[in-house]
Amino acid sequence: MTDKNRTQDSDREKRKIKSVKKMKEIMTNYYIEAKTAEQTGKKVAWITSGGPVEPLIAMDVIPVYPENHGAMIGASKMGVDLCEKAEMMGYSRDLCSYAMADIACAPIDGGPIGGLPRPDMLVCCNNICGTVMKWYEVQARYFKVPLFILDTPFCHTGFSKEVKTYVARQLEEYIEFLEENCGRKFDYDRLREVGRLSLEGQRMWQAVLDTTLHKPSPMSAFDAFIHLALIVTLRGTPVTVDYYKLLLDEMKQRVKSGISAVPNEQYRLLWDNIPVWFRTRWLSEKFAAHNACLVADTYTSAWSGMMQYIDEDNFLDSFAEVYTRIYLNIGVDEMAGSVLNMIEKYDADGVVLHSNRSCKPYSLGQYDIQKIIQEKAGVPTLMIEADMVDERNFSESQVETRIDAFMEVVASR
Numbered sequence: 001m002t003d004k005n006r007t008q009d010s011d012r013e014k015r016k017i018k019s020v021k022k023m024k025e026i027m028t029n030y031y032i033e034a035k036t037a038e039q040t041g042k043k044v045a046w047i048t049s050g051g052p053v054e055p056l057i058a059m060d061v062i063p064v065y066p067e068n069h070g071a072m073i074g075a076s077k078m079g080v081d082l083c084e085k086a087e088m089m090g091y092s093r094d095l096c097s098y099a100m101a102d103i104a105c106a107p108i109d110g111g112p113i114g115g116l117p118r119p120d121m122l123v124c125c126n127n128i129c130g131t132v133m134k135w136y137e138v139q140a141r142y143f144k145v146p147l148f149i150l151d152t153p154f155c156h157t158g159f160s161k162e163v164k165t166y167v168a169r170q171l172e173e174y175i176e177f178l179e180e181n182c183g184r185k186f187d188y189d190r191l192r193e194v195g196r197l198s199l200e201g202q203r204m205w206q207a208v209l210d211t212t213l214h215k216p217s218p219m220s221a222f223d224a225f226i227h228l229a230l231i232v233t234l235r236g237t238p239v240t241v242d243y244y245k246l247l248l249d250e251m252k253q254r255v256k257s258g259i260s261a262v263p264n265e266q267y268r269l270l271w272d273n274i275p276v277w278f279r280t281r282w283l284s285e286k287f288a289a290h291n292a293c294l295v296a297d298t299y300t301s302a303w304s305g306m307m308q309y310i311d312e313d314n315f316l317d318s319f320a321e322v323y324t325r326i327y328l329n330i331g332v333d334e335m336a337g338s339v340l341n342m343i344e345k346y347d348a349d350g351v352v353l354h355s356n357r358s359c360k361p362y363s364l365g366q367y368d369i370q371k372i373i374q375e376k377a378g379v380p381t382l383m384i385e386a387d388m389v390d391e392r393n394f395s396e397s398q399v400e401t402r403i404d405a406f407m408e409v410v411a412s413r
């Protein structure tokens with residue numbers, strides 16, 4: 001090993017976020033608990049990433065997220081094999097690669113953790129897309145388990161009283177569905193406590209994300225992609241609140257000690273869309289080589305964006321709005337508005353948009369959003385075409401050329 005390599009290694013080690021070890025431990029225990037649920041008499045529910053998880057936690061049902069599993073498949077570079085298996089099962093390559101990989105995993109217990117824990121029930125909320133409805137119907141038939149679908153109308157320009165009533169009624173049916181499948185009455189007192197912890201977890205998560213306001217930033221969006229796991233999977237539990245307190249302390253300490261995510265941060269960028277899971281390290285190093293840190297993103301902040309609609313005194317009542325007005329269920333103008341706010345808040349020099357072949361609802365309006373950003377914020381934007389899981393849709397040379405050209409524009413300003 002050369003001296004240069006040794007220096008690089010020790011620099012990388014210094015910048016590593018230490019809390020990640022604790023997070024891995026929590027996630028391992030969580031999956032063990034879910035995989036052994038049958039022996040311990042607990043129930044498991046698969047739920048979509050934007051679905052109301054708090055009632056499950058209040059009923060001691062273990063929530064499992066096939067999309068989180070999809071992210072693990074992507075990061076472990078198992079996506080192509082599983083997507084091809086799904087194609088052999090008759091599914092089109094044009095479908096979402098999370099859905100494809102998950103459907104292919106089920107019959108073979110495939111993927112990095114030997115398949116997901118078997119579900120006792122499925123909970124699907126279409127506030128993120130329509131794909132999840134068909135995906136969950138397929139899995140409900142395969143596992144022969146009941147499926148609850150929460151239909152949240154798309155909010156083109158706002159949120160009406162009628163929509164609130166429509167979703168609130170379904171939430172009552174959701175509680176009945178849980179009572180029926182758990183064989184006991186719903187505990188509303190417990191839900192109040194879970195709601196409080198959910199809100200606290202979201203506040204802590206936002207506080208962690210906001211440490212990137214500091215220049216240079218102690219963490220990057222690539223770190224946020226990893227640390228997001230708990231606010232998605234264990235929202236509403238004390239372990240999540242405690243973990244983000246630990247992470248927040250570490251970030252504050254890094255700021256104090258002058259430890260930044262990128263060694264010579266000169267440019268601050270935003271990321272839009274789901275990460276390219278199989279290339280996060282490559283992308284992170286690529287931007288860092290240009291002294292650019294991705295300081296915020298629209299993806300990880302979505303799990304704290306719903307806080308604004310929570311009524312602390314009546315958590316269940318505010319659910320309808322909380323779970324309907326999420327980032328992927330609002331019109332392009334509102335989405336662009338929140339990106340513009342982030343550009344201002346995090347003092348970003350540019351925006352990187354991942355046109356994600358898999359996720360149509362996230363990607364369809366991106367060209368309009370790009371235009372609005374350029375007109376209103378006047379910062380450069382970059383569109384890269386890729387996929388979150390399926391590596392067949394990624395061209396390293398093309399992405400590299402685009403990043404280099406984009407960074408030249410950012411630097412010239």
Ligand code: SF4
Binds near residue numbers: 099128130
């Ligand atoms: S299409 Fe997008 S929102 Fe829907 S499941 Fe796939 S990644 Fe998630």
